Amino acid sequence: MNRLSYPQKFTSIGFLFAMPLTLVMYRLISEINSRVDFAQKRNLRQSLSAPAPPLEGIHTATSTVKLSGFKSQVKQSKYQGKLRS
16 A cells, blocks of 8 residues: 555545445335335236225125015115115
8 A cells, every 4th residue: 555646545445445335325225115115016916906995785686586586675785776686
């Protein structure tokens, strides 16, 4: 180090500090991106796997009417306009 001038010494020391810092920043950004991707995929899966509440009620009313065989229940059902018999 005695043969180097001051600008060369500062440059070499700065480079030695910048290399690990660059590596740590790269790893941090990669980890953040992977967590964001995972969260987006999880939210997509949850939104696709959520049941549709109105369809469950219609299905229950339809199957009850069809299995019981009573046509009079269609008139009493709150899903009257949505049922097909």
